[in-house]
Amino acid sequence: MTMTPPPVATPGPSLVSTLPGRSYTDPEIFRREQERIFETRWICAVRCADLPKPGAYRTVLVGRESVLITRSRSGGLRAFLNVCRHRGARLCTEDSGEVRRTLQCPYHAWTYDLDGLLIAAPNLANMPDVDRAERGLLTVAVREWLGYAWVCLADEPPSFVESVVGAVTERLGDPAAIERYGAGELALGRRISYDVKANWKLIVENFMECYHCATIHPELTDVLPEFAEGFAAQYYVGHGASFADGAEGFTVDGSPGFGRIPSLGEEQDRRYFAVTVQPQVFVNLVPDHVILHRMFPLAPDRTLVECDWLYMTEVVASGADLERSVELFHRVNLQDFAACERTQPGMGSRAYRAGGVLVPSEHHIGAFHRWVAEAIAPPVPDGA
Ligand code: FES
Ligand SMILES: [Fe+2]
Incomplete structure (x- = not known):
C-alpha cells in the first residue's frame, strides 16, 4: 500500500477509478484470487494457543483447500492438506478436536502419525513395497508469528520476513514496534466470528480508509477524533491516531481500559495503530490490547471474518469485565460489515x-x- 501523509491539497485528478463491479461478483475472478493469492501467500490460520498440546488440531479453509494444523509429539506445529492419501476422504471433518497419537481416516482406517507419516492401514503388512513416507500426508509450510500459525500452500513460499513481517514494519516504521505488544504472550479475551455477505476485497478496502469513519463510527471517532476528519491518517508510516483528551481508554464509552502493556514505548501509549497484512489480516494495536482479524473468503459475495481480542494474561485470568473494551471494536466491525454488505x-x-x-x-x-489485478492477470502465453 502507498503510505502518504493526509493530503492537504492534491495535485492532479481528485478521483481515480476503482476495480470494475464484476471483480466483486464474478466466480472466475474469485477462483483466480483463491488460486493466485490465497493459495500462494502466507495466510494467518489459527491462534497457536488453540492448539495447546500434541494432537490438538484445527482445520481451516485456505483458498479452496482444507488445511489441518496440529502439534507433533515434540510440540512443534505441523500443517497438512486435510485429505487422506488413500482415496481422498477428508481426514478431519470437525473445525477442531484432539487425537491422542494418530490421525485415522474414518473411511478405511489409514492411520498417520502427528508428523504425517503413514503408520498403519488394514493389511499394510501384506504390502511391503508401500513407502510410508511417500504415502504420508502432504505437508503445508507453517510458521509461528504474533502467536498465530501462518500457513502457505505454495511449493516455494514467499519470504515470510519480507511479505508478512515487512508489511507490518512498512506501516509502523520500526521493526521493534509490533514486538513490544508481545502478541504471542497475550491471552484470548474474546473471539467473535462474522459471516459477512460481501466480497473479501470490499472488507480490505473498507479497512484501509477512514473516509467513512465520521459517517458510520460515532463511538470510534469519539475516542479517536482525528478519524472524524476523514483523512487516511492511519496510513502514513509510523503514525498512530491519538486518543481524545477526555478518553481514558480504548473503550466504547471512553472509560478506563486496562494497564498498558509494560513493554510498550511512550510513543505507543494512548495511540491506535492499524495495520493491513495482505491478503487477509488486520491488526489493531492499542496500549492495553491487540485486535486481530483473519478473513476467509467463502464465495464471491461471502467472507468469514474471525476477530480476536487479546489481553495480558493476568487481565484475562482475573476475570475482569472486558465488555466495554470489546464492545468498541465489535460495534466498529458491525458498522463496517453492514457497510460492506450494503455495497x-x-x-x-x-x-x-x-x-x-x-x-x-x-x-x-x-x-x-493493482496488487490484486497483477496477481490474477493471466500469464503471458509462451512465445507471445
Ligand atoms: S480414503 Fe482414507 S483410508 Fe481410504
Ligand atoms: Fe470502519
Missing part, C-alpha cells in the same frame, strides 16, 4: 459496471487494486 449488491449493478471512484484520502487503495 455488495451494487457491485452487480449496471451502474457499477465500470467501477466507482476513490477520493484523495482513498487513493492508496489503488495500490491494493
Whole structure:
C-alpha cells in the first residue's frame, strides 16, 4: 500500500477509478484470487494457543483447500492438506478436536502419525513395497508469528520476513514496534466470528480508509477524533491516531481500559495503530490490547471474518469485565460489515459496471487494486 501523509491539497485528478463491479461478483475472478493469492501467500490460520498440546488440531479453509494444523509429539506445529492419501476422504471433518497419537481416516482406517507419516492401514503388512513416507500426508509450510500459525500452500513460499513481517514494519516504521505488544504472550479475551455477505476485497478496502469513519463510527471517532476528519491518517508510516483528551481508554464509552502493556514505548501509549497484512489480516494495536482479524473468503459475495481480542494474561485470568473494551471494536466491525454488505449488491449493478471512484484520502487503495489485478492477470502465453 502507498503510505502518504493526509493530503492537504492534491495535485492532479481528485478521483481515480476503482476495480470494475464484476471483480466483486464474478466466480472466475474469485477462483483466480483463491488460486493466485490465497493459495500462494502466507495466510494467518489459527491462534497457536488453540492448539495447546500434541494432537490438538484445527482445520481451516485456505483458498479452496482444507488445511489441518496440529502439534507433533515434540510440540512443534505441523500443517497438512486435510485429505487422506488413500482415496481422498477428508481426514478431519470437525473445525477442531484432539487425537491422542494418530490421525485415522474414518473411511478405511489409514492411520498417520502427528508428523504425517503413514503408520498403519488394514493389511499394510501384506504390502511391503508401500513407502510410508511417500504415502504420508502432504505437508503445508507453517510458521509461528504474533502467536498465530501462518500457513502457505505454495511449493516455494514467499519470504515470510519480507511479505508478512515487512508489511507490518512498512506501516509502523520500526521493526521493534509490533514486538513490544508481545502478541504471542497475550491471552484470548474474546473471539467473535462474522459471516459477512460481501466480497473479501470490499472488507480490505473498507479497512484501509477512514473516509467513512465520521459517517458510520460515532463511538470510534469519539475516542479517536482525528478519524472524524476523514483523512487516511492511519496510513502514513509510523503514525498512530491519538486518543481524545477526555478518553481514558480504548473503550466504547471512553472509560478506563486496562494497564498498558509494560513493554510498550511512550510513543505507543494512548495511540491506535492499524495495520493491513495482505491478503487477509488486520491488526489493531492499542496500549492495553491487540485486535486481530483473519478473513476467509467463502464465495464471491461471502467472507468469514474471525476477530480476536487479546489481553495480558493476568487481565484475562482475573476475570475482569472486558465488555466495554470489546464492545468498541465489535460495534466498529458491525458498522463496517453492514457497510460492506450494503455495497455488495451494487457491485452487480449496471451502474457499477465500470467501477466507482476513490477520493484523495482513498487513493492508496489503488495500490491494493493493482496488487490484486497483477496477481490474477493471466500469464503471458509462451512465445507471445
Ligand atoms: S480414503 Fe482414507 S483410508 Fe481410504
Ligand atoms: Fe470502519
